[in-house]
Amino acid sequence: MLVQHELPAEAPVFAAESATWRNHPNVAAYEEQAAKRIRKEFSSIFAGTGLEDWLHEQGVDTITLVGYMTNNCVLASAAAAEPLGIAVEVLSDATGAIDLANDAGRVPAREVHETLMALLHSNWAAVADTQTWSGALRAGEPLPKSDLVSSAAQGRAND
Secondary structure, eight states, X not given: OEEEEOBOTTSSSSBTTSTTTSOOHHHHTTGGGOSOEEEESSSSSSTTTOHHHXXXXXXXXXXEEEEEOIIIIIHHHHHHHGGGXXXXXXXXXXXXXXXXXXXXEEEOHHHHHHHHHHHHHTTXXXXXXXXXXXXXXXXXXXXXXXXXXXXXXXXXXXX
């Protein structure tokens, strides 16, 4: 399945058919082979897309998130999947974040990404690198996932 963020032509990014809308050439090469292609206008892949119904119709109970960007689509989609009963996996080396700076502060992309990987793994997703995920997939085993209580206890123990 391929999900692509698409906004109206006047939008500053992800405007339909613009350079920021087009998929990376390595992804674009597989667009026609996708079992389903979804265009979305909100951060979550579920908001207004019909994806939840399609996944249930296909018997899919787990999704794996990759792509750009960790601090928007990946985070929103992982959180939105929880009340839908859809398990989430995130590939830490196949997602990316951006540098952020605004009135609330400034955070480099690497720190944004690492923080969100820990946050996602503590509650909403099983986070692993691509090699670990591939091994689990071949073995037919789910990725290990943490939880908020264990993550908080580990966090306190490391202080």
